[in-house]
Amino acid sequence: MLQTLNGRFLLVLALVSASLIGCGEQNVRFNATDITGANYGQDFELVDSHGQLRTLEDFRGEVVMIYFGFIQCPDVCPTALMRAVEVKDALGPSGDKFRVVYITVDPERDTPEIVSAYLAAFDPGFVGLHPTMEELPEVAKSFRVFYRKVPTGDSYTMDHTATSFVYDTQGRLRLAVSHSMEVAPIVEDVRTLLQAAR
Incomplete structure (x- = not known):
């Protein structure tokens, strides 16, 4: 009888603990759009x-911000990357x-060498990924990212989604950050995700 009661008590305790953990997770408030549990961008x-195959698992333990863009972008992409630099700087040692x-x-023009040099001008720790022309439609679809080549005279530009995607230290998609969002609220969100990992 005592063993049965102890067993039930432990079961109830486990369920209460799990529910409290769930409540704690639900009570987290972010400045960016919370997309925890989204079934895309997995x-x-x-x-x-550098020719190395990368997955999200490579960045386990870090808060990851993914951004889709192209090197010849005149304003939106460099603005997003500069904002990311400012976020990292504002985080101090946690950066x-x-x-x-x-x-x-734009894999047609964005060679690994060009992307590497471009990103290094912002921060040497930024990672550039290069889908092939064949891979790009699938990876864009898997993130629900829009892109389109737009002819401009003898050349072209790219229209594309300007949202940044943020993952927690466990590799789970958590936030969608709009292009218009300021640095300070993003820093708060990143700190929240880093503190949750402790």
């Missing part, structure tokens, strides 16, 4: 600027746990 398998991953939507 992972990728893409080659980086070492904040990783920016850039996925090109």
Whole structure:
């Protein structure tokens, strides 16, 4: 009888603990759009600027911000990357746990060498990923990212989604950050995700 009661008590305790953990997770408030539990943007398998195959697992333990863009973008992409630099700087020592991953939507022109040099001008820790022309439609679809080539005279530009995606230290998609969002609220959100990992 005592064993049965102890067993029931332990079961109830486990259920209460689980519910409290769930409540704690639900009570977290973010400045960016909370997309925890989204069924897209789950992972990728893409080659980086050094020819190494990368997945989200490579960045476990870090808060990851993924941004889709292209090197010849005149304003939106460099603005997003500069904002990411400011976020990392504002985090202080914790900035070492904040990783920016850039996925090109223009593999036709964005060679690994060009992307590597471009990102290094912002921060040497930023990672550039290079889908092939064949891989790009699938990876964009898996993140629900829009992109389109737009002819401009003898050349072209790219229209694309300007949202940044943020993952927690366990590799779970948590936030969608709009292009218009300021640095300070993003820093708060990243700190929240880093503190939750402790």
